[in-house]
Amino acid sequence: MIEQTISEIEARIRAGSVNEPAKAELLQLLDKLKLEAGALGQMREKQQLKNSMDELRSSVAGFEQSHPKIVQAVNSISTTLSNLGI
Numbered sequence: 145m146i147e148q149t150i151s152e153i154e155a156r157i158r159a160g161s162v163n164e165p166a167k168a169e170l171l172q173l174l175d176k177l178k179l180e181a182g183a184l185g186q187m188r189e190k191q192q193l194k195n196s197m198d199e200l201r202s203s204v205a206g207f208e209q210s211h212p213k214i215v216q217a218v219n220s221i222s223t224t225l226s227n228l229g230i
Contacts, residue, residue, distance in 0.1 A: 146181045150174055 157170050208215045 146185075147178070150178055150181065 154171065154174050157167055157174070160167075162170065
């Protein structure tokens, strides 16, 4: 959404009757805004990933508590397969 808005602004600047020095300055500011918006998007993605990982850890911990024998069996199988090089 932010990227679309920036693109629309850029298109209007390029199509408008803004003098060349002002146009160049505005386009430079838009480039800076694009970088900042990209960084913000990356930060959001990292936070969402962290939240998802926290939820997964919580779910696994709950599963371990409610089904300890299944977890023990899966861990044993995983260890055996790992020791076999699989």
